[in-house]
Amino acid sequence: MTSLHGLLAGWITGQRWFAGKGRAIDDLSVETLTEIVAGDPGLVHLIVSVRQEERRTRYQILAGLRDHLPDRLKHVGIGTCEWGGRERHVYDAMHDASLTEHLLRGMDADRRVNGVAFHRVAGVSIDTTQRSLVLTAEQSNTSLVYGDAYILKLFRQLNAGVNPELEIITALAGAGSAHVARPYGWIETGLDGEPTTLAIMQEYLPNANDGWTMALTSVRDLYACPDAMPAEDAGGDFAAEAGRLGQATAQVHRELAESFPTGVVEPPEIKRMTERFRRRLDRAVAEVPPLARHAEVAARAYDRMADLEHEITVQRVHGDYHLGQVMRTTGDWVVLDFEGEPGQPLAERRALDSPLRDVAGMLRSFDYAARHLLADRPGAERLEGRAREWAARNKAAFLAGYSEGGGHIRGADAVLLRALELSKAVYEVVYEARNRPSWLPIPLAAFGDEG
Ligand SMILES: Nc1ncnc2c1ncn2[C@@H]1O[C@H](COP(=O)(O)OP(=O)(O)O)[C@@H](O)[C@H]1O
Numbered sequence: 319m320t321s322l323h324g325l326l327a328g329w330i331t332g333q334r335w336f337a338g339k340g341r342a343i344d345d346l347s348v349e350t351l352t353e354i355v356a357g358d359p360g361l362v363h364l365i366v367s368v369r370q371e372e373r374r375t376r377y378q379i380l381a382g383l384r385d386h387l388p389d390r391l392k393h394v395g396i397g398t399c400e401w402g403g404r405e406r407h408v409y410d411a412m413h414d415a416s417l418t419e420h421l422l423r424g425m426d427a428d429r430r431v432n433g434v435a436f437h438r439v440a441g442v443s444i445d446t447t448q449r450s451l452v453l454t455a456e457q458s459n460t461s462l463v464y465g466d467a468y469i470l471k472l473f474r475q476l477n478a479g480v481n482p483e484l485e486i487i488t489a490l491a492g493a494g495s496a497h498v499a500r501p502y503g504w505i506e507t508g509l510d511g512e513p514t515t516l517a518i519m520q521e522y523l524p525n526a527n528d529g530w531t532m533a534l535t536s537v538r539d540l541y542a543c544p545d546a547m548p549a550e551d552a553g554g555d556f557a558a559e560a561g562r563l564g565q566a567t568a569q570v571h572r573e574l575a576e577s578f579p580t581g582v583v584e585p586p587e588i589k590r591m592t593e594r595f596r597r598r599l600d601r602a603v604a605e606v607p608p609l610a611r612h613a614e615v616a617a618r619a620y621d622r623m624a625d626l627e628h629e630i631t632v633q634r635v636h637g638d639y640h641l642g643q644v645m646r647t648t649g650d651w652v653v654l655d656f657e658g659e660p661g662q663p664l665a666e667r668r669a670l671d672s673p674l675r676d677v678a679g680m681l682r683s684f685d686y687a688a689r690h691l692l693a694d695r696p697g698a699e700r701l702e703g704r705a706r707e708w709a710a711r712n713k714a715a716f717l718a719g720y721s722e723g724g725g726h727i728r729g730a731d732a733v734l735l736r737a738l739e740l741s742k743a744v745y746e747v748v749y750e751a752r753n754r755p756s757w758l759p760i761p762l763a764a765f766g767d768e769g
């Protein structure tokens with residue numbers, strides 16, 4: 319009979335959130351196993367450590383155990399193995415509402431099960447009768463939606479330490495921000511001696527649309543219009559929303575600056591920042607060879623940044639800002655997912671940075687939205703111009719909104735912004751190569767234009 323390790327090693331590579339796709343697993347070990355619910359069905363919490371060549375990554379899994387697997391759960395089966403002296407079915411517990419209700423109950427009761435601690439945010443109450451469904455989004459993590467009340471995000475890749483998202487939404491919600499979803503609870507454990515966030519539960523925004531979906535609708539509308547029609551006359555023009563998003567972004571940056579420390583980075587440290595960008599570029603080229611022919615474009619932008627003679631203001635930022643991280647409610651834009659770039663060390667994700675890093679991230683996202691629909695589309699070359707037009711129009715509206723909302727972008731910031739955009743594109747090249755290789759041409763196109 320296959321061992322639990324063997325089962326997990328065969329299953330994990332097929333999961334959307336598994337970051338090491340395309341590379342063999344050299345070793346998978348179970349670091350911790352905590353029984354959250356005994357019996358049938360049973361629920362166990364696992365932290366597994368996966369080694370692929372030199373890189374070791376920890377992942378979190380919630381596994382269900384049943385003596386008999388009902389048809390409705392067969393599609394999430396992991397396999398069978400011996401457990402407690404008998405053969406049991408192991409499956410992905412996120413799809414079993416009769417198990418995920420224990421997560422709600424655990425948070426409501428501030429329960430602790432061995433090393434796994436459930437917490438409720440002070441002053442809120444949790445409705446434990448809500449049933450969960452797994453969100454089917456393109457995600458680095460896995461989210462459960464309970465009724466239309468809560469959304470619980472289970473972090474898949476684990477890095478020791480408090481997740482910046484928990485820290486930030488707690489502070490901003492506490493300060494009365496209109497741009498974050500209210501936190502309700504979290505789950506944590508100790509890893510390498512540090513409290514480490516395993517999951518966060520927030521208010522679910524039931525009548526909201528995410529920015530990526532809205533932007534794609536707008537792009538589709540434009541592509542369907544006659545070539546001669548100006549973008550502003552096309553149905554579904556997104557520019558007014560892009561402007562409002564810019565304003566909301568500036569407000570969130572102000573709230574972050576008020577809730578956390580800020581600082582300034584002097585030119586010698588700016589040089590060191592560009593050295594880090596270069597090292598990241600070198601690593602990316604080694605991992606994704608098609609990036610090599612564009613490396614010079616990025617290197618030149620970094621050189622220009624290294625020559626900056628004025629200081630840069632730094633503060634806590636979002637860190638992985640894009641259209642999929644913002645939701646338009648009936649009232650305003652709400653910002654999600656303040657956890658920085660998944661997979662980066664937590665210290666880096668919590669470090670103070672230029673708010674323009676988020677601005678750069680969103681500018682890249684407008685390019686993604688414009689180009690995404692061109693892949694594999696007949697007549698794509700004809701639409702290339704329209705894609706540029708859509709991206710340029712919405713980027714300009716976003717930047718104008720950012721300034722109107724009190725965000726600071728001076729003329730001299732163009733060099734910094736360009737370097738940050740290309741640094742983000744380098745990250746995206748690696749992200750796409752690992753997760754969605756057919757999307758790789760999108761970030762690679764960022765280097766084609768010297769800006
Ligand atoms: N509070 C919320 N209300 C409604 N939908 C949400 C909420 N938070 C996240 N979502 C949806 O879940 C998706 C993924 O959430 P996100 O926090 O970005 O996860 P990940 O870090 O895995 O990408 C979002 O794009 C959005 O569609």
Ligand SMILES: O=P(O)(O)O[C@H]1O[C@H](CO)[C@@H](O[C@H]2O[C@H](CO)[C@@H](O)[C@H](O)[C@H]2O)[C@H](O)[C@H]1O
Binds near residue numbers: 456639643659660683
């Ligand atoms: O999972 P997260 O949302 O934290 O972020 C990761 O996945 C994103 C993709 O889902 C990725 O974003 C890239 O693709 C987006 C379109 O799907 C695009 O809007 C972004 O601009 C682009 O960076 C993100 O980089 C990654 O960290």
